[in-house]
Amino acid sequence: MQFSLPVRGVAVGLALALAASASPSEAQTGRGFLFDEPNVILGARGGFGVASAGSDLFDFVRQELTLSRGDFNGFSASGDVGVRVLPRLDLVASVGYVGSSARSESRDWEGEDDLPILQRTEFRRVPLTAGVRLYPLAPGRSVGRYAWIPARLVPYVGAAAGGMWYRFRQTGEFVDESTDPPIIFEDELDSNGWAPTAEAFAGLEYTITPRMAITGEGRYTWAEAEPSDAFEGFDPIDLAGFVITVGVSFRQ
Helix, strand or coil: CCCCCCHHHHHHHHHHHHHHCCCHHHCCECCCCECCCCCEEEEEEEEEEEECCCCHHHHHHHHHECCCHHHHCEEEEEEEEEEEEECCEEEEEEEEEEEEEEEEEEEEEECCCCCEEEEEEEEEEEEEEEEEEECCCCCEEEECCCEEEEECEEEEEEEEEEEEEEEEEEEEEEEECCCCCCEEEEEEEEEEEEEEEEEEEEEEEEEEECCEEEEEEEEEEEEEECCCHHHCCCCCEECCEEEEEEEEEEEC
């Protein structure tokens, strides 16, 4: 009696046999395999963002209020969609978020009731970018025609450009020192809008299953925006900063 196997089954079997007999030098590949090289990579990360906070508006509020440069740092979240166009090159669309909220009081003034003059300052940034992600080392290797084995650990670098929505808002009590005597008033000072932005980033992918990897990334963003009328007279607001995140990516 004779038995036959489909050609595809034979090819897959051979691919698995080759993968199982990989030499020690090939042991750096991730566990398992995919039938095809992935075309889409979805990523989500969370971490911490450090604001540059270098313009004169930040200098002014640190001088007048009990705020420090670290009060403009905060939680960060990001997500991206990558489409593989070459074996080591992805086109990537990304969205990010960095936000902080800090309470403060006037350094030099108190109310008539001898109580502190209190405020809250919020600083939020949301970059929307598109760019490229380059893998200096191969992110995986093909075995035969029907199997693709991801590499265990792969570095990457990239660059992107787009737009950033931002908000710098202060609410609470403030002191008008232009009057004699100075006047304490309650107000909301808000500057928000869009600004062009550019980013550079680098990271690592560590494969834990053929379709999933743990990622770590550092990303620096350049941006600045003209303040609104509430902060008239100040230079462009510095929106630059560095973000470090960890998360997961999924191969499709």
